Amino acid sequence: MTRFGAVREYPVDLAVVSIGAILAYVIVTSFQAGSTLRLLATFPLALFLPGYALISVLFPATDRTARQATSRAIETRPRGIDLVERLGLSFALSLTIIPIVAIVLPFTQWGFTTASTAATLALLTVVLAQTGVVRRLRTPTEDRFIVSPIASLARLRGDENAAITASSVVLVLAIGLAAGALIIGFLVPMSTGGFTELALYGESDDGELVAGGIESEIEPGDAVPMTVSVDNQEGEETTYTLVVQEQRLEDGTVVERTQLDVFETTLADNTTETSELSVTPTAADGEDVRISVLLFHGEPPAEPTNENAAEDTYTWVTAEESDDE
Incomplete structure (x- = not known):
């Protein structure tokens, strides 16, 4: 043939x-x-x-x-x-x-x-x-x-x-x-619309990112290192604003908010970005506070909260004086 x-x-x-x-x-x-x-x-x-x-x-x-x-x-x-x-x-x-x-x-x-x-x-x-x-x-x-x-x-x-x-x-x-x-x-x-994933990580002894590995007990005035991950699956390039807050709660209700950090990032579709943060809570000795990371599309509202955020995640920190002299 x-x-x-x-x-x-x-x-x-x-x-x-x-x-x-x-x-x-x-x-x-x-x-x-x-x-x-x-x-x-x-x-x-x-x-x-x-x-x-x-x-x-x-x-x-x-x-x-x-x-x-x-x-x-x-x-x-x-x-x-x-x-x-x-x-x-x-x-x-x-x-x-x-x-x-x-x-x-x-x-x-x-x-x-x-x-x-x-x-x-x-x-x-x-x-x-x-x-x-x-x-x-x-x-x-x-x-x-x-x-x-x-x-x-x-x-x-x-x-x-x-x-x-x-x-x-x-x-x-x-x-x-x-x-x-x-x-x-x-x-x-x-x-009808995509989604965004927000995650918070700590670092293990060998340098690997670990979910839930953030230090939970610190001395007053010490900084808390953490890594924030944002995954854009919205189907288009998206600009985000992330607000880091220290929150004091009573009976499950936030009674005081302190802004520790705020930053903006723009991600292409189907991309993930990780940002290393070092936040210093103002908590006094023996006080438990919640460190919340709030994600907003574009500019955040005048009063950012977990309820009006597009995504949010948090970790608890206890300030405690060391017994060492």
Whole structure:
């Protein structure tokens, strides 16, 4: 077979699947969360393309009618499936692939993010599609699956298996609707707005950041070292203001606030920043105070509190004179 002949026999459906996966990846990673185009590109990339590519590997041949199946003595059953069955199984297998990707990615260096998930699904689709091309071209021409919607529809009218084909169409529609409802429920809440994570860390003896590792007992007038982490998952660049307060509480109610520090930072989407702080409480000997870090989008209000902050975290500190002379 010449190169030109190989190109002519290259399966059009698998070429469309490969190109579609690449375009979907570019759209998903280029447009902001909440974009209609990004949402529309997510549907085929997550719900159809990977499954169709896998089906092309598993079933390179088309099905045969009952007469064709019995005309050969050796082969007593069809080796392939038709277009309608491929569409239905494509949805089903795509829904099987997504959880596997979601389980594996968090254990990799790329993590479980929008970009890494889209890249994994696109790469998996392209690799499976090209494997399907090889499998299909090695299948005899008379048995090879070729996209033919007209032939599939004709079966609904005249074939003795029309009832089975019609049920396959219903199955495809049912799976498509269920998959669509699932992906809408998963994506729409995320598209309405992102989130920001705020965390407070101390430092271990070997220099590692440890949650809850902040020194809780100090001498009056000593500084408390701590590290503040801000993770921007808002879907866009965001400016934050962080206010550090010393708070005195009585019966669970804040009765006095002292501002110890305030600073501003701007983070790109999907980035994390850590800031080392050294705050000095004004607590007297034997007094317990709460050190709160309050995060605000943009400028903070005139009276920053834990209640009006977008995010807040805190640690308790006790001031106590040392017994050493």
